[in-house]
Amino acid sequence: MGLPEIAAACSFRAAFRARQVYHWLARGASSFDEMTDLPLAERERLSRLFPRIWSSQVASELEDEDGSLKLQLRLSDGAAVECVLLEDIEGRRTACLSSQVGCPMRCAFCKTGTLGYLRDLTPGEIMEQFHQLSSRRGQISNVVFMGMGEPMLNLSAVRAAIAILADPAGPGLSLRKITISTSGIVPGIIDLAERGPAVRLAVSIAAADDDLRSALMPVNRSHDLAALKTALLIYQEKTGERITLELPIMGNSNATVADAEALATWSRPLKVQVNVIPWNRVPELPFVEPTREQVEAYISELERTGLVATRRMRRGRGVMGACGQLGDTLRA
Numbered sequence: 513m514g515l516p517e518i519a520a521a522c523s524f525r526a527a528f529r530a531r532q533v534y535h536w537l538a539r540g541a542s543s544f545d546e547m548t549d550l551p552l553a554e555r556e557r558l559s560r561l562f563p564r565i566w567s568s569q570v571a572s573e574l575e576d577e578d579g580s581l582k583l584q585l586r587l588s589d590g591a592a593v594e595c596v597l598l599e600d601i602e603g604r605r606t607a608c609l610s611s612q613v614g615c616p617m618r619c620a621f622c623k624t625g626t627l628g629y630l631r632d633l634t635p636g637e638i639m640e641q642f643h644q645l646s647s648r649r650g651q652i653s654n655v656v657f658m659g660m661g662e663p664m665l666n667l668s669a670v671r672a673a674i675a676i677l678a679d680p681a682g683p684g685l686s687l688r689k690i691t692i693s694t695s696g697i698v699p700g701i702i703d704l705a706e707r708g709p710a711v712r713l714a715v716s717i718a719a720a721d722d723d724l725r726s727a728l729m730p731v732n733r734s735h736d737l738a739a740l741k742t743a744l745l746i747y748q749e750k751t752g753e754r755i756t757l758e759l760p761i762m763g764n765s766n767a768t769v770a771d772a773e774a775l776a777t778w779s780r781p782l783k784v785q786v787n788v789i790p791w792n793r794v795p796e797l798p799f800v801e802p803t804r805e806q807v808e809a810y811i812s813e814l815e816r817t818g819l820v821a822t823r824r825m826r827r828g829r830g831v832m833g834a835c836g837q838l839g840d841t842l843r844a
């Protein structure tokens with residue numbers, strides 16, 4: 513809720529009361545008792561009016577040996593989503609948030625894609641993932657929309673959540689610490705380029721060959737590699753920002769040196785960095801994890817062509833919370 517909605521819902525006559533409540537909510541308050549700058553009688557009235565502030569409840573908490581935390585949230589209508597807190601060796605905490613219940617994109621290498629799509633999340637449900645993770649692990653420095661769902665298909669709610677995440681009255685994250693990751697929805701990329709916010713953009717590519725990409729990512733049938741590249745060129749022209757290309761590679765599909773070479777050729781003249789993601793095993797999917805030699809040869813080939821390539825650290829695998837694994841406890 514923004515200020516006018518809060519003022520109306522709480523029947524405030526004074527505008528500053530809505531601002532006070534907004535500040536508490538944006539910082540993750542879960543009860544009116546915490547709002548100590550409101551008079552006691554007002555806190556009691558609001559508690560009677562809204563016995564619960566958060567609409568979701570944590571249904572399960574799983575902690576990996578590497579420190580990653582995966583939460584499953586049960587939403588008010590019984591649907592469920594997962595979110596993950598990843599901590600790197602320097603102690604930076606990144607919240608990986610979901611934007612939809614399930615996902616309609618059906619990428620062949622992704623567990624979430626097998627669940628189908630149920631509905632979009634509201635801005636509040638997105639923020640509750642952030643606050644639930646933060647209440648357990650403390651200050652979060654980065655947010656990535658790489659959880660369940662395609663954020664470009666729920667862009668208005670994602671935008672509303674980002675406005676709160678970046679609000680100095682709330683978590684106050686820099687927009688540069690927030691990343692939207694898309695499977696390649698062309699109108700969404702252009703919309704983001706034109707209307708912002710100026711967050712970082714990551715795009716899953718998987719392959720730079722239309723036939724292979726269509727097999728791995730059905731989105732390619734409606735937004736093919738040529739259309740995607742045009743959209744990314746527009747994005748770069750408008751924002752001047754470097755784009756991250758995400759490359760999930762599977763040992764028996766798209767991990768050859770020729771695949772890397774094709775990617776390097778396709779990506780010219782985009783200004784990109786490539787994040788190679790060794791595929792994380794999902795038992796029911798027909799892929800195998802790439803060998804270390806495959807990953808190294810793939811990255812070497814990208815570097816030989818002058819591309820900046822990094823290898824995604826594997827985190828959260830012990831709780832099925834790594835990239836492409838979300839949804840193992842859910843049935844959409």
Ligand code: SF4
Binds near residue numbers: 615716
């Ligand atoms: S990779 Fe992302 S867009 Fe593709 S099915 Fe999984 S959650 Fe959806």
